[in-house]
Amino acid sequence: MANGGPEIEQLILLLARLPGLGPRSARRAVLQLIKKKEQLMIPLSAALDRAVAAVTVCETCGNVDTRSPCHICADPRRDNGLLIVVEDVADLWALERAGVGAVKYHVLGGVLSPLDGVGPDDLSIDALLRRGPEFSEIVLAVNATVEGQTTAHYITDRLAPSGVKITRLAHGVPVGGELDYLDEGTLSQALKARTAL
Numbered sequence: 472m473a474n475g476g477p478e479i480e481q482l483i484l485l486l487a488r489l490p491g492l493g494p495r496s497a498r499r500a501v502l503q504l505i506k507k508k509e510q511l512m513i514p515l516s517a518a519l520d521r522a523v524a525a526v527t528v529c530e531t532c533g534n535v536d537t538r539s540p541c542h543i544c545a546d547p548r549r550d551n552g553l554l555i556v557v558e559d560v561a562d563l564w565a566l567e568r569a570g571v572g573a574v575k576y577h578v579l580g581g582v583l584s585p586l587d588g589v590g591p592d593d594l595s596i597d598a599l600l601r602r603g604p605e606f607s608e609i610v611l612a613v614n615a616t617v618e619g620q621t622t623a624h625y626i627t628d629r630l631a632p633s634g635v636k637i638t639r640l641a642h643g644v645p646v647g648g649e650l651d652y653l654d655e656g657t658l659s660q661a662l663k664a665r666t667a668l
Contacts, residue, residue, distance in 0.1 A: 479505070531602075533578030533595055535560050549573045552607040555662075556599060556626065558582055558614060562650040566612065569655035571662045577602060582618040583625055591625065600629055608636040610665055615646045627668045638665040 479501060486497035504512040528534070529541035536542055543549060553574045557563050563576045579594045591597075603609055611626060613619035627637050641664030644653065653661075 532563075532576050533560070533580060533598075534563055534576065543567075543576060546573070549575050551575065551605070553610065554602065554606040554608070555610045555612050557612050557650065558619065558622075562612065562614075565651045565653065565655075566658060566662070569658040569662075571659055575606075579613075579622065582613060582616070582622040584618045594622075596626060596629065599626065600633075603630050603635050604633045606635060608638060610662065611637065611639045611668070612650065612662070613639075614649050615644045616649075623668065637668050639668055640665055 482501045482504070483494065483497045486492055486500050487494045489497075492500065504515065525537045526535060527537065527539050529536055529539045529544055531540045531544040534541040534543060538545075550573055553572075554577055555563075555566060555571070555574050556577045556579060557566065558579050558581060560578055563578055566576070577595070577599050579596065579599070581589055581594055583589060583591065583594070609630065611623040613623050623639060630637055640661040644650070644657070644661050650658065
């Protein structure tokens, strides 16, 4: 239990829920926020309030932005022939950081995982099936995990009747690896060396 009252304890508990932060890291972060109240805590609070009011999920691709369609979907310079399918927004952002090109994306919202109770209806696969025929190539940029590969095979089977070319990232992505943790060079090379499924 932290000293200092329920408000401070609540801050610690909420921050500890974030990925990569445990109770000890959350306590240190809260203490830093308190010490630098004017420089950190007040601007952070205001930014969070603005984000709550402005952030939305793109109705087209599933990206997180302040408008829908998002800036990527609304950009006329983006290649309408290439669609990259990712598991989540963090993967989309990783590919954008890697500078893979002016492409379009589709965020699945996870992967198929029967053990966790995640089926096709829990992901945005139906929306992908509707969008897919608009593109000449779909790149399945899912993680190299059992669930990721299962999801890729399921999507490939469902998209096969459309005749669209389906590829996947090259084997430069390590088995069991997650896109968000890979360096930009590996991601960029993996996309360039994609292969047909």
